[in-house]
Amino acid sequence: RPAASEKKRRSISKVRSSTPDDHRTTITTENVRSRREINTKTTCEETLANANSLFDQFVVELDRLCTKWKELPMEQLLNIFPGAGFIESDTTILKEFLQADVIPDLRLIFTFWTNRKHLHDLAFGFEDLLERFQISTKTGYKKTFNDLIKINEKSIAGDCYDNYRHYLETIENVYSTDILSLCAALHVSKELMQFLGDLTVNDADNLLEAVNDWDETLISTKSVIDFVKLKTFFINTDVSIEELRSHQTELVFEDVAKCFDVIFKDDEFKNVIELFETCSQSVAGIKHLY
Secondary structure, X not given: OXXXXXXXXXXXXXXXXXXXXXXXHHHHHHHHHHHHHHHHHHHHHXXXXXXXXXXXXXXXXXXXXXXXXXXXXXXXXXXXOOOHHHHHHHHHHOHHHOOOOOHHHHHHHHHHHHXXXXXXHHHHHHHHHHHHOOOOOOOOHHHHHHHHHOOOOOOEHHHHHHHHHHHHHHHHOOOOHHHHHHHHHHHHOHHHHHHHHHOXXXXXXXXXXXXXXXXXXXXXXXHHHHHHHHHHXXXXXXXXHHHHHOOOOOOOHHHHHHHHHXXXXXXXXXXXXXXXXXXXXXXXXXXXXX
């Protein structure tokens, strides 16, 4: 009897496996699987189509950029190339879609945009230098710098290009890197310059004489030596420029720049620009000891 019961259960199982409901379930499962495969395929096609559409729109924007860039505000150029510091590599990658003669112009504009902070420091430092040595402002340099400073995201790219190119031709390509770096350093080192201005020659000598008695944990000997070297640099330039002033009624920037360039060539002051940053960090310690 147990054997008969087992045989009966197997028979029932076979009947159940071939019921219409089970058959419909199998068909439904296959249909779902088939639809999923179709949907996946459609989604991939749509994704590729969307990507192609976006790329086509981007190419249209590049075409517009090539023909209209002088009329567009800077913010539109920055939307197309948000990483201004990577303009050289970006234009190299996209050169197939850009007009060859436009690429140098775009690179020039974005070079300005990347260096804008430094150029602002340079412009304001130039003003400080004019005031310090009472230099004539009859040249167009102040206007050149002011034209750079006023450029912002709303400015027209063509104006940005013209102003920056004019600066390059009349200032950056004319004067040494040292004198331009000095102007920028003057602006970002206001506290340092004020303290150096108040420091007398005797004060500088006293700092050197007392340096060995100071606690190195407060300020290093090298920092004091660098500080005195920077003070000596300005003492020398002041003497040189006053000598120049005694022979002419009016000082112009070209003459002052030449005086600085002569002193920059002195072995003692070849790397003097680097001292602005290190000495600025030591001002508080020097003041405390002074």
